[in-house]
Amino acid sequence: MSIAICIAAACLGAVLLLPACALARSATAAPASGIPATGVIGIEEGQLNADYWIRQQSKPDATILDPRAIAAQNKRLHELDASVHDIEHLPARLTRAQVREWIEAMSQPREETLYDERGEEIPAATLAALGDNLALDTIPAEQATRYGMVVRRADLRTFPTRLRVFNAKGDSDIDRFQESALFPGTPVAIVHASKDGKYWFVVSPLYAAWVEKDRIAEGAKAAIFDYTRKTPYLVVTGASARTVHTPEQPGVSDVQLEMGVRVPLLADWPSDKPVNGQHHYASHVIELPYRDDQGRLQFSPALLPRAADTSADYLPLTQANLVRQGFKFFGERYGWGHSYNTRDCSGFVSEIYRSFGVQLPRNTRDQAVSPAYNRIDLAEGLSHEERLKIVKTLEVGDLIYIPGHVMMVVGHEDGWPYVIHDTTGITFRDRTGELARVHLNGVSVTPLVPLLFNREQPTVDRITSIQRIRP
Structure with a gap:
């Protein structure tokens, strides 16, 4: 690749290490800069959808981990991870x-x-x-x-x-x-x-x-x-879903449910019995918790529209589904610590994997070092060339950690990985050698290699670990 690219780490802890990037000029689509019309280096409009990356895979629908393997991995997480x-x-x-x-x-x-x-x-x-x-x-x-x-x-x-x-x-x-x-x-x-x-x-x-x-x-x-543990259940597989508004039972009205949330399904609800003043044939009848006037826990039926993106079980863990789930958040605003009713970089990957039943620790700090997964530790003394050899072997769904940030691999271009991540912005050198900064502030697709963490250091050299949720 002829253009050196630098991605500033999205989460604040990493951004604070980038004084040089803070001085960078804004990116434009000027031909001399080599920046595409999207305004993001290395990204053309055709790449801004899940199908583009799924078509690259030789076996996009092959199962990576089956439910038994996922259950075993979750068990390891609870046994081995102190977080x-x-x-x-x-x-x-x-x-x-x-x-x-x-x-x-x-x-x-x-x-x-x-x-x-x-x-x-x-x-x-x-x-x-x-x-x-x-x-x-x-x-x-x-x-x-x-x-x-x-x-x-x-x-x-x-x-x-x-x-x-x-x-x-x-x-x-x-x-x-x-x-x-x-x-x-x-x-x-x-x-x-x-x-x-x-x-x-x-x-x-x-x-x-x-x-x-x-x-x-x-x-x-x-x-x-x-x-x-109730069954049967539904799993929210969209970025989010919302229950039907109901003045009859405010406790379960307009409840926002995030990707991967599991809710009991009241599958045997009588067809002639309304739910909170409404016929239910256009919705799933689910059960939700609510708080009564004394602050005590109660449960009530609620309506979740059939149009909502849900599944009768956790999705099969495949490369195609990983990419699809990631792109359901594409363009969503970045929210530090789940601010703004959205999510941050570690929440983003956690919710993707939760839709398959895979549990991850909450923070990048804990995710990066968790012993529950197939982890590659990149020691500080590892050379740039050795690091490049490792990242070239990455597969869709692999999680890449630098201090304070995580990215998920979605595919490759010319043998080099591209990632989807929830990021405040990216910084790179254009063809003129000047630093450029794009304030993305949302879920974005960007190239990974070669990257710059600051004016001199490649982002690849800042990778601390790679977690592979696969055998």
């Missing part, structure tokens, strides 16, 4: 030390200067009040383990607050208190309440953080975990 919480088998009583450890691991005092949405510095008194709201001194010496279930998509927060904070003036996009999101039907352990009574600290299978109480319904452990 995953087996909340179903927590002890019946939790100690103060355990609860405090969870909270302090998340809600660490902030020493750096932070700014609000207006670019004004967050006062030290405000940050101190956030620490006080943790109410660490009220954690009992011992407490019964309580359980709940997510009833609406819920933001996971570093501190029990909706305050959005940023690392720099003028940066109002990356909220440093936004951690992740939980989706309806997710079980959690409720381990503590904020001083103001508005938040719970919860431990979910993949993450522990603060969440607004009205997003969680407290219930009996048996009922919660029985719900997660």
